Amino acid sequence: MKEKGLLIVLSGPSGVGKGTVRQAIFSRPDAKFEYSISMTTRKPREGEIDGVDYFFRSREEFEQLIKEGKLLEYAEYVGNYYGTPLDYVNETLATGKDVFLEIEVQGAKQVREKVPDGLFIFLMPPNLNELESRIVGRGTESVELIRNRMEAAKREIELMSLYDYIVENDQVDLAVERINAIVLAEHCRSERAASKYIKMLEGK
Numbered sequence: 001m002k003e004k005g006l007l008i009v010l011s012g013p014s015g016v017g018k019g020t021v022r023q024a025i026f027s028r029p030d031a032k033f034e035y036s037i038s039m040t041t042r043k044p045r046e047g048e049i050d051g052v053d054y055f056f057r058s059r060e061e062f063e064q065l066i067k068e069g070k071l072l073e074y075a076e077y078v079g080n081y082y083g084t085p086l087d088y089v090n091e092t093l094a095t096g097k098d099v100f101l102e103i104e105v106q107g108a109k110q111v112r113e114k115v116p117d118g119l120f121i122f123l124m125p126p127n128l129n130e131l132e133s134r135i136v137g138r139g140t141e142s143v144e145l146i147r148n149r150m151e152a153a154k155r156e157i158e159l160m161s162l163y164d165y166i167v168e169n170d171q172v173d174l175a176v177e178r179i180n181a182i183v184l185a186e187h188c189r190s191e192r193a194a195s196k197y198i199k200m201l202e203g204k
């Protein structure tokens with residue numbers, strides 16, 4: 001039987017750079033993980049494609065999926081639902097591939113409870129001033145909302161003890177290297193996983 005893949009969860013406070021780091025990981029031709037495309041009820045932004053960036057669904061459709069137990073986790077974030085399709089994760093892990101989730105902290109907490117042997121990585125800002133500049137720099141929020149975001153970020157940072165590793169996102173490329181190194185180290189911890197990794201290096 002094939003050894004199951006590793007479930008890798010990248011989370012962290014809003015505005016820390018989760019989406020940016022995830023895109024950098026998957027824009028590399030040698031990306032070793034499978035990205036789980038999330039479902040959301042938020043409207044597509046310009047250039048976003050259904051089935052590539054997200055599976056865009058109506059609230060009714062999303063609530064039906066919740067009822068049917070089709071989501072590994074879900075959360076409501078700034079007025080929209082976001083969730084991880086369960087079947088894709090299970091089926092991909094069963095083929096021995098590592099699955100990568102980039103999700104906000106409430107969802108990550110649910111995954112920690114359901115998949116305790118996953119690899120949980122918390123992305124940290126270098127400091128709170130820098131986090132605030134990134135939220136402001138993104139230009140999507142009003143002054144009032146930025147204050148709320150900063151308060152929420154402090155509460156989100158308190159949840160970091162639920163994670164296996166903390167990665168500082170001072171520079172995107174460095175954060176990507178750290179994440180890749182952590183996954184490699186995790187594979188080396190178990191002998192069976194190490195033999196799987198050797199097979200991967202051999203291209204089998």
Ligand SMILES: Nc1nc2c(ncn2[C@@H]2O[C@H](COP(=O)(O)OP(=O)(O)O)[C@@H](O)[C@H]2O)c(=O)[nH]1
Nearest residue numbers: 018019038039074075082083084102103104107
């Ligand atoms: N719980 C959960 N959060 C998700 C999922 N997919 C994306 N997110 C998070 O939802 C938040 C909002 O994402 P998005 O609307 O793309 O806006 P962004 O703030 O520009 O990244 C980000 O923190 C994502 O990490 C998911 O499947 N589940």
Ligand SMILES: Nc1ncnc2c1ncn2[C@@H]1O[C@H](COP(=O)(O)OP(=O)(O)O)[C@@H](O)[C@H]1O
Nearest residue numbers: 014015016017018019020134138169170171172
């Ligand atoms: N290492 C970094 N240094 C400087 N700016 C960054 C870095 N990582 C992300 N950013 C910027 O911070 C803002 C928030 O990033 P984003 O990926 O949307 O965060 P999140 O997905 O965690 O909410 C974006 O404008 C992005 O370009």
